[in-house]
Amino acid sequence: MTNPLYDQLQVYLLMAAFLLVAGIYGLVRRRTLIGMLISGELIFSAASVNLMAFNRFTVKDPAVGQIFVLFIMGLAAAEVAIALSVMLAVYRNYRSVTTKELADLKG
Amino acid sequence: MKDFFNTTLVLNAIFVFSLATTLAGALIAVLSTRLIRGVSGLAICCLGLSGLYYFLHSPFLALMEILIYVGAVCVTIVFAVMLVEPDEPANGEKRTPALEWGGAMLALTAGLFWALSRLVLGAAWPEPGAATKGSGAISEIGIHLLTTYSMAFELISLALLVAIIGALAIARSGRTKP
Numbered sequence: 086m087t088n089p090l091y092d093q094l095q096v097y098l099l100m101a102a103f104l105l106v107a108g109i110y111g112l113v114r115r116r117t118l119i120g121m122l123i124s125g126e127l128i129f130s131a132a133s134v135n136l137m138a139f140n141r142f143t144v145k146d147p148a149v150g151q152i153f154v155l156f157i158m159g160l161a162a163a164e165v166a167i168a169l170s171v172m173l174a175v176y177r178n179y180r181s182v183t184t185k186e187l188a189d190l191k192g
Numbered sequence: 193m194k195d196f197f198n199t200t201l202v203l204n205a206i207f208v209f210s211l212a213t214t215l216a217g218a219l220i221a222v223l224s225t226r227l228i229r230g231v232s233g234l235a236i237c238c239l240g241l242s243g244l245y246y247f248l249h250s251p252f253l254a255l256m257e258i259l260i261y262v263g264a265v266c267v268t269i270v271f272a273v274m275l276v277e278p279d280e281p282a283n284g285e286k287r288t289p290a291l292e293w294g295g296a297m298l299a300l301t302a303g304l305f306w307a308l309s310r311l312v313l314g315a316a317w318p319e320p321g322a323a324t325k326g327s328g329a330i331s332e333i334g335i336h337l338l339t340t341y342s343m344a345f346e347l348i349s350l351a352l353l354v355a356i357i358g359a360l361a362i363a364r365s366g367r368t369k370p
Binding site: 091094099107109113119123126134140142145146147148149151153158164165166167170182 | 272
């Protein structure tokens with residue numbers, strides 16, 4: 086490879102793949118809803134890095150990917166707001182956000 | 193001095209530093225036992241990611257990453273951590289099944305990463321070419337957001353508005369119950 090490290094598509098894709106698997110692993114491993122939310126954010130970041138990498142290296146118009154990733158960031162922020170308010174509501178009813186204890190259905 | 197900072201060696205060093213920051217942040221976010229350290233790991237990871245975005249020719253997204261993720265998302269999660277005291281006691285649970293499932297999941301995700309790496313390194317990606325339309329500068333993004341992609345722009349604002357109202361409604365409704 087003649088290009089320097091920061092100018093290679095594969096490096097960014099590998100980074101995104103690592104973020105994705107770390108997020109999936111954390112999603113399964115974490116025992117609380119907040120921990121799962123953090124892992125979900127890692128997966129969001131992985132998608133964003135992938136999109137930006139392809140935007141930088143293969144797309145003709147470099148503004149498109151940036152707008153797309155900005156859209157993802159807005160959705161992630163909205164998701165966090167909703168998820169945290171759901172967690173607060175759950176915590177009021179159950180006194181816990183541990184996934185093991187959230188096993189009741191209504192009735 | 194400017195020439196010194198533009199040499200490949202220095203740029204590579206800065207890039208490797210941001211890569212390492214992202215990796216370390218992700219590992220801390222996933223593997224730490226206390227949840228507040230996980231949130232800090234997410235913040236560190238996002239700082240590294242903003243460096244990566246800068247190297248991807250997008251200082252706009254680098255700033256947005258810090259502004260939205262570190263400044264808004266992580267701070268909100270920290271507030272939630274303080275409100276719901278989520279540190280679980282580790283007792284009352286058998287160790288062996290947890291370890292077995294954790295090991296199985298670790299193997300599964302390692303396999304997934306191996307497969308993705310094979311895919312990334314083996315595929316014939318198109319040759320990186322220079323962008324032909326526009327430069328991707330911030331002013332250009334602003335023009336795009338108000339002309340071609342005004343729909344996406346309005347959708348973001350609408351989604352955020354609905355999210356705020358919904359979050360208020362959900363978090364408020366349970367307050368009267370015991």
